[in-house]
Structures are given as C-alpha cells and as structure tokens.
Amino acid sequence: MGWFALALLIVSSASLVRADSSDHRYKAGDLVPLYANKVGPFHNPSETYRYFDLPFCSPGAVKDKKEALGEVLNGDRLVTAPYKLDFLADKESETVCKKKLSKEEVAQFRSAVTKDYYFQMYYDDLPIWGFLGKVDKEGKADPSDYKYYLFNHLHFEVLYNKDRVIEINARTDPSALVDLTEDKEVNVDFMYTVKWKETNTPFDKRMEKYSQSSSLPHHLEIHWFSIINSCVTVLLLTGFLATILMRVLKNDFVKYAHDEETADDQEETGWKYIHGDVFRFPKYKSLLAAATGSGTQLFTLTIFIFILALVGVFYPYNRGALFTALVVIYALTSGIAGYTATSFYCQLEGTNWMVEEELACGYSFLKLHLEMGGLTVELFATAALPFGTIVVIFLIWTLVTSPLLVLGGIAGKNSKAEFRAPCRTTKYPREIPPLPWYRGTLPQMAMAGFLPFSAIYIELYYIYLQVFGGHRIYTIYSILFIVFIILLIVTAFITVALTYFQLAAEDHEWWWRSFLCGGSTGLFIYGYCLYYYYARSDMSGFMQTSFFFGYMACICYGFFLMLGTVGFHGALFFVRHIYRSIKCE
DSSP: OHHHHHHHHHHHHHHHHOOOSSOOOOOTTOBOOEEEEEEEETTOTTOOEEGGGSOOOOOSSOOBOOOOHHHHHTTOOOEEOSOOOBTTOOEEEEEEEEEEEOHHHHHHHHHHHHTTEEEEEEETTEEEEEESEEEEOTTOOSGGGOEEEEEOEEEEEEEEETTEEEEEEEEEOTTOEEEOSSSSOEEEEEEEEEEEEEOOOOGGGTTHHHHHHHTOHHHHHHHHHHHHHHHHHHHHHHHHHHHHHHHHHHHHHHHHHHHHHHOTTSOOOGGGGGTTTTTSOOTTHHHHHHHHHHHHHHHHHHHHHHHHHHTTSSOTTOTTHHHHHHHHHHHHTHHHHHHHHHHHHHHTTOSOHHHHHHHHHHHHHHHHHHHHHHHHHHHHTTOOOOHHHHHHHHHHIIIIIHHHHHHHHHHHHHTOOOOOOSSOOOSSOOOOOOOOGGGSHHHHHHHHHHHHHHHHHHHHHHHHHHHTSSSOOOOOHHHHHHHHHHHHHHHHHHHHHHHHHHHHTTOOOOHHHHHHHHHHHHHHHHHHHHHIIIIIOOOOHHHHHHHHHHHHHHHHHHHHHHHHHHHHHHHHHHHHHHHHTSOOO
C-alpha cells in the first residue's frame, strides 16, 4: 500500500509540472489558444467573477477549456476569448464586434470601472492583465461630476522565439474611450491590435519574468533581514529559557537523589510527588487520539507540500498545482491519521477501537467539510462549483480517503504498541492543590501561543500581502520553510516549559493542557486575521468577509491540530524523560 501511494504521488506530482498537453509549437497562421478567465476589483483580488458576467463581445460558440481538478478549485473558469491571435499574424484595429449596450449594461460596466475592475486572460498558458476603464477626476471636486470611460481597444504585443510564444503584454488605448457617465444606450465598437516581435529568450525561461515579479526583489533583502532578526530574537529567548529550565531540572535531580540517600521517608514535593498520577490516562482519550492522528496527518501533508514547493513544482501561475497537490496528498496520507490515532488509542488501553476510527473519520470529514466550505465561499465570488467536481471530490473521499483511514486503523490496532510509563500509576488520583489564576488553561494557552506567533507574524504579513492584498504569487518558499521549522521548535519548547511548571505545581492533568497550549498559536493567527482585515485590507461586503474569515478558519483549525500534536508529543517525550531519570517506584 505504501509503495502504491508513493507511486500515485510521483505520478500526480509529475502531472503538475506539465504546463499543458500541447507542445506549445506553432506554425505561421495557427490559432494560439486565448482564454478569458475572470474579472474583479483590483484592490480586492479575492473577489472575482467570470469574464462573461460582464456584457463583453461573445466569440459566437463559446467553449470552456477543460480544467484539471486543482484549476477548478482555484477558481479558474477559462472560456474562449473573443480575440483571435493567430501565430505571427499582425492585426491593425481589428473589430471584434459592434454592440449596443442597454442602460442596464452601461450601469454594469460603470460599476466595474468605478471599482477599478481588471481582467485576466491566458494566452498559450501565459497570464495577461488589463483594466476595463478609467474614472476621470481631474479638476472635479464633486464626485457627481466624475466621468466614467470604458476602454474599447486592446493592443497585444507578443514576443516569439522561432515557433514558440515567449511573452505577451496587453495595454489599453487611452484615446479609445466610451463614455459611460449617463444611463443611456451606447454603441460600442470593441477592437484590438496585434503586433509580433522576435526575441532570443528561450522557451524554458519564459516563466522567469513572473517568478521575479512575484518575489518582489526590491523588498527581498528587507524581507530576509526582518525574518532573520525575528528568528534570532526568538531563538535567543528560547535558548535563555531552555538554559534556565535545564539548570532547574539539574537542581531537581540533585535534590531528589540527595533525598533518596539521606531520608527516604521525607515528604516529597514538586513534580516527583505526583509520579503516581502523571501517567494516569486522560479523560476523553478517544478524542485526544483522534486529534493527534489528524494533526500527524496534517504535519505530514505540510512536509510533502514544502518538498514539492522547494523542488519548483509550484512555479508562478502553474494554475491549480497547489490545490491538486493538497487534494491528492491529503487523500493518500489519511492512512497515517488512522494508524496514529488507533495505535495511540490502543496504547491508552482503549477497547472500542472502531469508535476511535469513527472519531478519526469524523475529524477527517470535518476537515473536508471545512475545506469545501471555504472553497464554496470562494467560488460564490467566482463561479458555481461544477457538479462533476463535487462528485470527483466526494469519490476521492469515499474511495480513497476513508478506506485508507480504515486500513491505517487496522494496522494501528495490530501493531500492539504499548505505552511504556517509567512510573506506576496509583489506584486513586491525588487532589490537585489550588492554583493561582494565571496557571489556568486559558492564561497558559495565551502564554504558549504568543512566543511561536511572534516568530511568524512578519512572514504572515508578507503572505497576507501577496495572497489577499495584491496580484502576486507567493514564491519565497525557502524563507517560509525556515520559519516553519522555527515555529515547530518554539512550539515544542514552550509547551515543554509550561508542562514542567504545571507538574512542579503538582498538577498532573497535563495531557490535554499540552495539546491546547501547543495549538493555541492557531488562535493567535486567527486573531491576526481580524487585524489584517480591518486595518490592512480593502475587503468589504458579505461575500468577501465570508470568504476571508471562512477560509482562514479552515487554515487556523488545521494549524491548531498540527501544532497541538507537536506540543503534545514534545511534552510526552519530556515527561517520560524526567521521570525515567529518578527512582519513582
């Protein structure tokens, strides 16, 4: 099963690298495919609509391009554009159509121009952008005096190398304007011009232009400096706290060893005092096992995504590659969730492992439901999700995800792994002494989430800026991977430190506390979403608000499970280590 899954992953990854089934070679006069994708307000890139939702010229028989699953989930709806750009064929002021716009259509275009709508097309898989019109505000203080114009003439400049298209640019003719200021019928002649120019740029380097623009080179040095400064600060603080913790532990070991040699009947205090309760299994252990199983799957998914990103699979404007990878790898790694959850549940002496499978399956279905909810919100702003895509996703979940989850559970049950506790557990639990308010669960979660969040908030700003605040694709995966590793280290350490302080206060219920403290960074990330939405973004309206907060809720929920699992396993390793170092029989 493992080799089969790996083979599927390799095949799917290879398919992502392929730009198109075509070899992108053309002869003079050949029709090069030009597809119209979407339109939307420039300052709110998350709000997009289908190109022909606006009353543009239709090319007659409009044909949809068959997109892959990831492209559909990405919101792409490629439809044949009304412009014909034949290979090496120059055109001068070619008329697309003569159209009489009704009052309603004029108002529709005027609303789009007011919101700075742009369009996106793809020519031989190369993206093209342009604005629909402009607002003339010069010398007019009163908004009621503004003039609204629609661009009706597009100039295409195409660069080619022998028989291949290398680059395309589109610009609007500032002198070709249609006045949309008044609500009246308007006659529009939609026109375009095509100019072909030869270039020496090789075909395999035609995407470098987009990679460089998406990486923001003029900000890259500042970006690196900010990230390094933040990481060094956090690591120094972490190292300082680690040194203190190691010195305290060393003193504890010396103290307990001295007490054992001199006065065995002396009353014990601190974390050794609760050695008979610290390995008492927690309440709701089936739920904890399911959560850690799902967190392990998400951690594995994240590592695979980073591997694909670092080897260059997600190059700019490789449409749908990320979504395709997420769907495929998520389905193939579901067996990890089943195995981890059931194996851990059996170690905690759980007897009804099928209940555990149902919980793990429920977590998997909840994640899928949340992801589909986020995609549905996104696609409300773009286009309806095709019924066939819904069926494909449902079949992937029923025929791949769920069976692998069950098979992983069976393998976990048959692994017969045992929970080896260094200390025996007493029959009756000790009473936990009264603790001050700041040692409660919520204050501890706040402290646990702040330090990891401080290590990533600068990178969060750049990610939000490029994904939600601009029209560039995030490509600096090396920085992101470094920040991710720092996040894991800091999360594990801060959870271990808080677990020690909890045990030192003779509070032995650390199992759920460590998971919640580790995952609390996800809550801080969601809190940052509130700040970004209201202070940094230009998004507004029900659809954009629903999309942004719904989508980020899915992501933060995944971070909560993944980082909670990291924190819990770090705390479990630490607790086993310290109690193995003393005599606690």
